[in-house]
Amino acid sequence: MAEITYRDAVIRGIAQEMSRDNDVVFLGEDVAKAGGVFKATVGLYEQFGPLRVRDTPISEQAILGAAMGAAMTGLKPIAEIMFSDFFAVCFDYIANEFPKSRYMSNGQTKCPLVVRTGNGAGSRFGAQHSQSVENWCMMIPGLKVVAPSSPVDVIGLLAAAVRDPDPVIFLEHKSLYPTKGEVPDGEIVDKLGTAKILRPGRDATILALALMVPRALEAAERLKAEHGIDCEVVDVRSLVPLDTQTILGSVAKTHRLFTVEENPRLCGWGAEIVSIVADEAFYDLDSPPVRITTPHIPLPAADILEDIVLPTPERIVDTVRRSLQG
Amino acid sequence: MATARNSAQAAPGSGLNDDIGEDKRLALYRSQLRIREAEQRAFDLFLQNLVKGTSHLSLGQEAVASGFAEAMQKGDLSFCTYRGHAHTLARGVSVEKVLGELMQRDNGLMRGKGGSMHLTSEEHGVMGSYAIIGAHLPIACGAAWRAQYKGDKDVSVCFFGDGTTNIGAFHEALNFAAVWKLPVVFVCENNLYMEYTPIGDVTAVPHPAADRAAAYRLERIIIGGNGADVVYRTAQKAYAKARAGEGPSLIEALTYRHSGHSRADPAKYRPEGELEKWKERDPIKIYRERLKQFGVGDKVIAGIDAEVRKEVDDATEACKAAPMPPLDILTTDVYADGGWAWRN
Numbered sequence: 001m002a003e004i005t006y007r008d009a010v011i012r013g014i015a016q017e018m019s020r021d022n023d024v025v026f027l028g029e030d031v032a033k034a035g036g037v038f039k040a041t042v043g044l045y046e047q048f049g050p051l052r053v054r055d056t057p058i059s060e061q062a063i064l065g066a067a068m069g070a071a072m073t074g075l076k077p078i079a080e081i082m083f084s085d086f087f088a089v090c091f092d093y094i095a096n097e098f099p100k101s102r103y104m105s106n107g108q109t110k111c112p113l114v115v116r117t118g119n120g121a122g123s124r125f126g127a128q129h130s131q132s133v134e135n136w137c138m139m140i141p142g143l144k145v146v147a148p149s150s151p152v153d154v155i156g157l158l159a160a161a162v163r164d165p166d167p168v169i170f171l172e173h174k175s176l177y178p179t180k181g182e183v184p185d186g187e188i189v190d191k192l193g194t195a196k197i198l199r200p201g202r203d204a205t206i207l208a209l210a211l212m213v214p215r216a217l218e219a220a221e222r223l224k225a226e227h228g229i230d231c232e233v234v235d236v237r238s239l240v241p242l243d244t245q246t247i248l249g250s251v252a253k254t255h256r257l258f259t260v261e262e263n264p265r266l267c268g269w270g271a272e273i274v275s276i277v278a279d280e281a282f283y284d285l286d287s288p289p290v291r292i293t294t295p296h297i298p299l300p301a302a303d304i305l306e307d308i309v310l311p312t313p314e315r316i317v318d319t320v321r322r323s324l325q326g
Numbered sequence: 327m328a329t330a331r332n333s334a335q336a337a338p339g340s341g342l343n344d345d346i347g348e349d350k351r352l353a354l355y356r357s358q359l360r361i362r363e364a365e366q367r368a369f370d371l372f373l374q375n376l377v378k379g380t381s382h383l384s385l386g387q388e389a390v391a392s393g394f395a396e397a398m399q400k401g402d403l404s405f406c407t408y409r410g411h412a413h414t415l416a417r418g419v420s421v422e423k424v425l426g427e428l429m430q431r432d433n434g435l436m437r438g439k440g441g442s443m444h445l446t447s448e449e450h451g452v453m454g455s456y457a458i459i460g461a462h463l464p465i466a467c468g469a470a471w472r473a474q475y476k477g478d479k480d481v482s483v484c485f486f487g488d489g490t491t492n493i494g495a496f497h498e499a500l501n502f503a504a505v506w507k508l509p510v511v512f513v514c515e516n517n518l519y520m521e522y523t524p525i526g527d528v529t530a531v532p533h534p535a536a537d538r539a540a541a542y543r544l545e546r547i548i549i550g551g552n553g554a555d556v557v558y559r560t561a562q563k564a565y566a567k568a569r570a571g572e573g574p575s576l577i578e579a580l581t582y583r584h585s586g587h588s589r590a591d592p593a594k595y596r597p598e599g600e601l602e603k604w605k606e607r608d609p610i611k612i613y614r615e616r617l618k619q620f621g622v623g624d625k626v627i628a629g630i631d632a633e634v635r636k637e638v639d640d641a642t643e644a645c646k647a648a649p650m651p652p653l654d655i656l657t658t659d660v661y662a663d664g665g666w667a668w669r670n
Contacts, residue, residue, distance in 0.1 A: 054506075059502055062495070062498035064464070066471055069465040069471065070469065070475075073469045073473075092495075093461070097456075104439055105439075105448070109453075
């Protein structure tokens, strides 16, 4: 057991998989000699050499296209897109190529690859380097989409993603890189498609993802201490596949549902979950489900502006309290 | 046998025992004719409303597909565009499988799940036909990267049209392949038109591929794409270079499509006489003459013609008789577990 950062967990997760399987290769911009702009790949180039850890030009289409061609023909590439906002310049691969080749070829084509990317706000980078793009990815049949919130989940879910035979979008939250957590020694392999109940509770279910998870946990502690409201916090972790059973089970127990989403409001992941709950667990609910999201605006750069648009523990506390106590 | 006969009758200075040889020449002829007959049949079946959706024919461009495919070894990989019937057939995929896919039948190459623009047959090295312009150039780089990494000796060959040279992925892939020295061969089929617009109207250089080669420190290669022998020799050279670890090639093959861009296009934008001029340089016509020059008898040629027509006729009948795909394949192969489940 050791306490490590989310950033170091990325390094350890990639290293674990590259040590296990020579077919795992890694490419991206500034990832090799420089160790990544977020320093989340430091030492991999030294450990695995220039044939397996490769710097690329600033060519996002070439990065993802090359990862796909390598995956189709026998390798298991991990590709880094530095900021998830840049998905927009290589979205053809994410939307049209990775997820559709198996289907269109009637099962002939495989695409076992992982796209790692720095997702999310909090770094004051403004509207083109701060977005939460999980909803861009979730809507595409054929992709899997994962977003860990803790170091141990980074390692375990990254290992599961690399071993998965489908294309997986692996969203690392930029603001979580310096955060720390306990990680067991030895190999860690988790399972895609599993949500985790991080804090059991009786009065309401709070679903959260990535950076919103620690905020939901903090809010739950305050709701309990200050208002006597006992919330269950569920880390969704994997949007596709989606662990609906854990979510429905929690709602059946608490009868109230809140989602905490960093993505802008329209078509956020919470909307899909609320619709599932409305379809399948409507009579379990004691009150309307409530979505706590970033508003439908581009993200501003200034501290004071960015802080106010993202869901905060205060906003979560306030929303849950008003819903339960009026 | 045939070689001895033909050696005796070979045109002066270009005997049949040259680098290509009779067997390969007959294969090149058969390949081009199969494409011609199958594409013409696809057009006829479209007029009968038996080919649905869109289709992009390679009538007139057969020599490029056949020349590059015949120079490949088993294990070499083809990456094609939506105008990919020719390249798929050239790797040996049956006419029935291709027409079946165009006719949306259960006997089609992908049982109707892909359609004309996405022909794929991995067992033949056809690693997909890509309908988003330029997408497959980086993908071919990735397959070549795998070969380089694993020490495999196969070459990835990527075909695309002149219009592709103006999209970003073309330039990303060329630079990437050159910097990583990948065993990939990029083949631009310059048929003079970007869909409906003359390529010269929208491109800053006269030769859309070759004139960009210098930007990636690649050789400027332009060939006549309607002569299968020239295409074949060019391919051999590029493949040898790739296999030797000397990096990518970019080849611009000049050719012309006899039909419109897609089934929706009657190609009225062409200047008068242009099509007729190019039809004089019809690759099938050229190659028939070439075979005769090398002493191949009319009987041999007629025999191939009859065999190819029979294959296409038989395939047509088989496809007409084939059932439509069953509805239960709708949700198969979305994910690697064979299904489509996105939730528990």
